[in-house]
Amino acid sequence: MAPYFLRNLVPRKESRENARPLLTVLAGLTWVQWAQFLSGWLAWTCDAIDFFSVSLSVVHLQKEFGKDTHTITTSITLTLLFRSVGALIFGIASDRFGRKWPLVINLILVAILELAAGFVSTFPAFLALRALFGIGMGGVWGLSASTALENLPVEARGIASGFLQEGYAVGYLLAACINLKLVPAVDAGWRALFWTAAGISFFAAGVRALVPESEVFLKAKEEERKRGKVRSAGEKTRVFGKELAEMLKRHWLLCIYAVLLMAGFNFLSHGSQDLYPTYLQRSKGFQPGDATIATIIGNCGAISGGILAGYLSQHIGRRLTIVIFVCIVAVFIPLWILPTSFGALSAGAFFVQVGVQGAWGVIPIQLAEMSPPAFRATFPGVAYQIGNMISAASAQIEATAGNSLRATVLNRETGQMEDVPDYATVQGIFIGCVAAFVIVITILGPEHHGSHFEKHKPAFEEGAARDDESSTRSSESVAGNAMADRQSPDLDLKRVGPTSPVEASASSEKV
Template sequence: MYPTRPGTMFLAPFRRLTPLQRRAFGACFWGWTLDAFDFFILTYCLDSVAATFHVDIKTAAEAFFWTLCMRPVGALLFGYLAERYGRRRTLMTVILCFSLFEIASAFAPTFGIFLFTRALFGIAMGGEWGVGAALAFETLPSEGRGFFSGLLQEGYVCGNLLAAAAYGLIFPLLHGHGFLVNWRLFFLIGALPALLAFYIGSRVEESPAWKTRKLEAAPQPGQPKPMNIAGAILHNLPAFLLLTLMMTAFMSFSHGTQDLYPTFLKHDHGLTPRTTSWVAIVGSIGALLGGICCGTLSERFGRRRVMVTAALCSIPMIPLWAWSHAAAMLALGGFLMQFCVQGAWGVIPVHLNELSPAPVRAIFPGLAYQLGNLLSSKNGPFQAELADRFYHGHLTPVLAWTVLVIAIAVALLTGFGRESKGADLSTV
């Protein structure tokens, strides 16, 4: 059991790690954080992007679709490379790619080219989660795995937090004159994660499980032993399909409460960019705490039970989150809502890795995760369309219905799955 004194509860798991394990986890956490920062930059600048290219919000939201729908391609491509050439080298490649495509987005001269660059970014983003999670959990000890799962997944929230802070601090200072201003500047800032690749190359070691497997899989003379990735997935097809459906619900849960929320705050409630920023930051803090707390609780109560409970607890938060009028109450609602949403999400990295067959641990969870993204990739445009068609452009009722329906779906699909807490991830 970890110490429970204030200030030691969250430090104890780190103290148990070796320097090698700390560096591996840190690289994976920051890779996911900076990847999410690059994604969430668009959620805060969506109206500015729409104005630049002379399109409406619904059309501009298609950029979310192209990013999300291309993520399975990245999960498949980079997952395969990670199984064959190693997690560390592939993670470096992924980070360099999404930084390059972020720069390309900043220089897009037309909306069509902007959508193309966001699709390319989606391929790189799709590879980061599965490869990074495999490297992390194959390196970390089994004790405290739930805590590290919650913290790793909330790298996504930390990316949102950084994007909100950058938007609130920098955007009000820009004046909109010239080419590289407003949202384009934020996309250039989003290229900084490329520096992380050099750190990984010099300080992070390869997954011990992958190195062991490569040694054991070395073909003997006259007896080749090829890796059968497709066979491993087909052998576990029912579990893979259930995980894909579960991740579709989880993606709708997350993106349905996040992607259009800054636009909702500005358009439905008339909040300024600075106020929108701090409301989003408060929500992100709730998300971060929810992911870590629920991930840690899953060590004691089981993965599925904690995810189902967190998802259902989001439903009572709907009135405060969506229907409040004062900025302070909206911030409180955002804190509680994201505590529940990302609390359920915090268990996902370890849960998917524990359920995955050892020979395809870099591709199996990542592909299910990103196929869920594909199946929910029209979420943003769909929400915007519903708001335009039935509610005169107001997002409030659409966001409220999204949470109600999707929280129930998350609870049901998670409950139908199996529990595999404590599975040995050092096996190959």
């Protein structure tokens, strides 16, 4: 008999047997639900385009500012460090005021800063803008995930999570295509990539401004009106602050677990992506165009893996899916680092990113279901970005290690042997260690598969911090609501069942 912590990776059968067929669920979605999901997806895609503009331009930035790789990657580190600030600011604004306008403002801020980065002429100014850019970027993921997922039926959230998260890979893919075709063709060079990214972010802000507010917040206002107790903005803010403090008091251990989980995931992602184009150029001797094409191939694998994993997670569970796809990463590390031919290295990039972004494809719904329901923009967003902050030095760690660990390779242009940083060995060790950590911490953590988090109080209502039934309910009770959802697919703010302080405390200790 397998140990309990392994058997518990698979959701109980009762939580899945009453689910409606996916195609039936998708066919029943309204245009508003589709628009809300796509606006969240587009916002997250913009985040990736903006972020990877630097990763794809490292070599160009070295020439522009006369700095080495380690120094240039400081800009990536600063962006990641400041993202947690943005996640806190915009996450609180979203849980307090709604999903729509905080995300619109967030995207406009990102677009302005990205546009400005394309005009700088000194490296200190570039660093300052990228630090501010981190604040703007930090809010996008939490707001995008809550916007995209909370308005969808439970049965569609697994595959929707995969599609949503792979907006990141699509963004990286678009940035790589722009870098491959536009940057070499215009006089502005690398700056054109930043300006194009800014334009796409402005477009995403406009799309979100046209899409209605989340149904959860609209119904909360309607409930207030029906009760005849429409409170002032100041009173709602006071209640929100009180409930936020109560949530942190009750769920502090869950907060720590979520941060550790996201630190591992961000190390895995940034360790395999941020320095990848530089790795192919410096350690394998490929031209920038070939490195960009390999990046595109890797992101095709990422998109495939994320969507597949999201779909599988609806059937075999969130954590088991994550473990399977991280194991895929480990299996294909040799193909990632050992070959010297373009074809083999591209295949390694494809399959490693199938694993990396496959595991990531489960994260939006796993964090949303794990979160205290009233704070499902603040909690996932802050956990995600603090994890990002912890992993902020991924590129610099690899760059520094590459300076110490050297290799001799053939320069494809001169035909001479050349001493270069051994990024292949560095990345193999780095990704392998992180993959092992992610598997362990995923297995040890909680899972609330099929949680109806949309049925709970919004964060500006009294008792929202204690309205955490989704984090204590067993898988069997989840199934009890599945049939009811067939007859009433509309969102409902009623609590499904009471939660005692003892139960809530137990849920926070579950990790």
